[in-house]
Amino acid sequence: MFLKQLQYLREIERYKSFSKAAKACGVSQPALSRAIRQLEDELGVVIIDRKKKVFGITGDGTRVLKWAHDILRGISELRNEVSVTRQAIAGIVKIGVIPTAVHIVPLLLEAVQERCGDFASEVHVLPNVAIIEKLVSKEIDIGIMYYDQCPQAKSFEVHTLYAEQQVLAASGAFQLPDGEDISWDAASRVPLALLIKEMRCRQLVDVGFQTAGVEPTIRLETNSLELIHAEVMAGKVATILPISSFPLRVPSPGRLKMRRLPGFSPGAVGVVRLSEPATQEFAAEVWDSVLKTRLQDDLDLLCKPSA
Missing domain, CATH: 3.40.190.10 (Periplasmic binding protein-like II)
Incomplete structure (x- = not known):
């Protein structure tokens, strides 16, 4: 048994696809398939149910996967322990x-x-x-x-860290209402760069506009916060994001105007293990x-x- 086989198995479980797992592992699909076959032969069990049209892992495969996760985690911790010793640090x-x-x-x-x-x-x-x-x-x-x-x-163990505070942020190129707040109606008329709809943050923003009964003026949708920040700082668009998504060490006054959106239902960010x-x-x-x-x-x- 080789560690590579266990790593292949882990990626197969993640992607539910031999081809996607092979791409993630940087090997050909036939090579990955052979490695899993060899692992099954060595253990004497069937791990992947190849008879079903829908990808599936057998009961034996589920047990093998648990051991694979534990073994790979153990190897990772061993490497960390060696690194910690060499660097004389508390841990990784x-x-x-x-x-x-x-x-x-x-x-x-x-x-x-x-x-x-x-x-x-x-x-x-x-x-x-x-x-x-x-x-x-x-x-x-x-x-x-x-x-x-x-x-x-x-x-899983889950704890709340903080409640998000969403703001409309814009450069000095935009004229925004005075005060600390802006209405959803006023925000809808500002050209916006927003995260893509698949992201939870964007979904919460969409709820805000829908509740207010207005349609936002969207000029850019992306999954890149870096791109949104760059476009906002260039004065091309404004954005609506959690205030925690902006660099906390850079004071906003003089660089960005920020306005709270009243009536917004904030998302809560938590920590999990x-x-x-x-x-x-x-x-x-x-x-x-x-x-x-x-x-x-x-x-x-x-x-x-x-x-």
Whole structure:
């Protein structure tokens, strides 16, 4: 048995497709199929049900997958342990975070450093679904995502971090109403760059416009926050985003005008991990540090919309 076979199996489960898994692993589909066949022959069980039209994993395959996740996680932790020893650091934490919460990660890492000292981190920017997948496959330790998208199951531990505060943000090129708020009707007449409809943040914005009974003026839709920020700073469009999606270390006054949208139902961002006991003391300390960090206070202080 080779570790590559277990990695192939993990990707097959993730993509529910031999061809997509092969592409993700950087091998040909025949090579990946042969590796799985060899694994099945060696173990004496059928892992993939090839008779069904719809992709399926057998009961034996489910048990093999659990062991595969545990083995691959163990190998990853062994490598981390060696790296930690060589670098003389407290540990390595792997985090998955949704795009609109990226800028709160430095605040969390600072809290971890204050408690644990020097450490290393690996941060993946992922959609909600991918965060759950990587938690299940034990490729990340902690996920930061929309609370309502977190599985409410005994196998997961979930806690709320903060409630999002959505704002309309624009450069000085736009004339916005005075004050800290803007109506949905007024916001609908401003040319906007928004995230794509598949993203939870955008879905919440759409609910706001629909509730107000108005249609937004959309000039750009993308899954790239970097592109939205660039277009907004260039004065070409405005945007509606959680205030936590803007760089927290850069003061907004003088750079961007921000207006709150009243009546908006904010999304809650939460932190999630597998509920099974952490195998490393450092991972447990990271989790405790995250839970004790008062992010809501930091967001209110650093990102109050400018008048």
